[in-house]
Amino acid sequence: MKAVLFYNYGPPEVLQLKEVEKPVPKDNEVLLKIRAAAITMGDCEMRSPKIPSFTWFLARLYFGLRKPRLKILGSYLAGEVETVGAEVKSFKKGDQLFGISHRFGAFAEYICLSEKYVLSGMPSNMTFEEAAPVGLGLDSLHFLKKAGIKKEDTVLINGAGGGIGTYALQLAKYYGAKVTVVDSNDKLEMLRSLGADAVIDYQEGDFTKSGTTYDIVFDVVGALSHRRSVRLLNKNGRYISAIPLLSRLLPSLWVSWTTGKKMMTGLANPHKEDLDYLKDLIEAGHLKTVIERHYGLEEVAEAHRYIEKGEKKGNVVVKID
Ligand SMILES: NC(=O)c1ccc[n+]([C@@H]2O[C@H](COP(=O)([O-])OP(=O)(O)OC[C@H]3O[C@@H](n4cnc5c(N)ncnc54)[C@H](OP(=O)(O)O)[C@@H]3O)[C@@H](O)[C@H]2O)c1
Numbered sequence: 001m002k003a004v005l006f007y008n009y010g011p012p013e014v015l016q017l018k019e020v021e022k023p024v025p026k027d028n029e030v031l032l033k034i035r036a037a038a039i040t041m042g043d044c045e046m047r048s049p050k051i052p053s054f055t056w057f058l059a060r061l062y063f064g065l066r067k068p069r070l071k072i073l074g075s076y077l078a079g080e081v082e083t084v085g086a087e088v089k090s091f092k093k094g095d096q097l098f099g100i101s102h103r104f105g106a107f108a109e110y111i112c113l114s115e116k117y118v119l120s121g122m123p124s125n126m127t128f129e130e131a132a133p134v135g136l137g138l139d140s141l142h143f144l145k146k147a148g149i150k151k152e153d154t155v156l157i158n159g160a161g162g163g164i165g166t167y168a169l170q171l172a173k174y175y176g177a178k179v180t181v182v183d184s185n186d187k188l189e190m191l192r193s194l195g196a197d198a199v200i201d202y203q204e205g206d207f208t209k210s211g212t213t214y215d216i217v218f219d220v221v222g223a224l225s226h227r228r229s230v231r232l233l234n235k236n237g238r239y240i241s242a243i244p245l246l247s248r249l250l251p252s253l254w255v256s257w258t259t260g261k262k263m264m265t266g267l268a269n270p271h272k273e274d275l276d277y278l279k280d281l282i283e284a285g286h287l288k289t290v291i292e293r294h295y296g297l298e299e300v301a302e303a304h305r306y307i308e309k310g311e312k313k314g315n316v317v318v319k320i321d
Pocket of ligand 1: 202
């Protein structure tokens with residue numbers, strides 16, 4: 001089968017399309033013929049020689065400190081079951097599934113996944129390409145739930161125009177929140193069309209000085225300094241970041257202990273039940289995937305270059321025929 005492998009951390013050029021052996025499922029696994037996979041900023045960060053934060057250092061301990069131990073990137077995927085192992089009960093040949101691979105490997109024609117992974121039957125109203133990135137919506141759901149989102153909360157999403165943010169905006173609207181989004185100017189119209197109540201171009205001065213405060217600030221890109229984050233919160237406001245930074249730990253604990261405000265971060269912990277929940281929201285028309293570009297497997301390096309330019313609106317997907 002064809003797969004995109006990398007043997008060293010480095011620029012997008014380290015990604016190479018190769019012919020490798022097709023995997024054989026264990027008794028508890030399904031062999032999925034992958035039809036689409038999301039290419040995310042997280043994949044670019046994992047491929048890059050830079051280690052931007054302590055959390056990424058911990059991720060590298062798992063992924064391989066000096067060289068990648070897992071050689072195929074890609075976590076969010078959709079495809080069709082080709083065969084199942086002898087003990088698999090939940091799925092059968094021909095089932096169309098979407099979800100997350102916890103050990104990467106989605107930039108390939110086939111992958112073996114345990115039936116216990118976060119996988120579910122495809123939403124009836126989505127294509128493989130639309131369904132593949134929905135795992136990023138699970139990450140959004142995790143953070144919004146952790147922040148205790150409820151009806152009529154005022155929510156600010158910083159970095160709303162990308163993979164996580166476009167789902168977070170739609171979910172926050174579904175929960176009945178009033179949502180302000182922050183991103184670069186060329187993404188604001190798309191965000192308005194997804195339901196944003198107010199939009200802010202972060203390149204037009206320091207919006208945290210406007211005096212407006214929020215019940216929840218979801219910082220998808222971790223771009224707000226500690227002081228600016230605290231300034232944006234209501235008296236009992238909650239700040240949550242998708243980027244855990246060790247340097248923020250003590251100041252965040254201090255604010256959480258000494259004021260009514262809460263400063264949180266962490267890693268998303270996706271569950272199968274949440275994927276089923278998102279599937280229901282998708283089928284009811286409350287959640288959709290924004291896709292800006294499709295690439296072929298042979299173009300994954302080009303896709304990484306594009307994502308790293310920071311121009312991506314919503315999601316970029318590799319389509320595997
Ligand atoms: N903690 C977890 O469990 C978890 C899970 C998944 C992902 N992540 C992390 O979450 C991060 C975001 O992922 P993603 O897939 O949503 O990335 P993405 O698709 O690149 O979206 C990020 C968005 O933020 C915007 N942005 C960049 N700098 C900004 C700034 N200073 N202020 C406001 N907006 C800014 C970008 O637009 P411009 O470039 O045009 O400015 C882009 O639209 C990644 O670093 C990923 O590793 C964490």
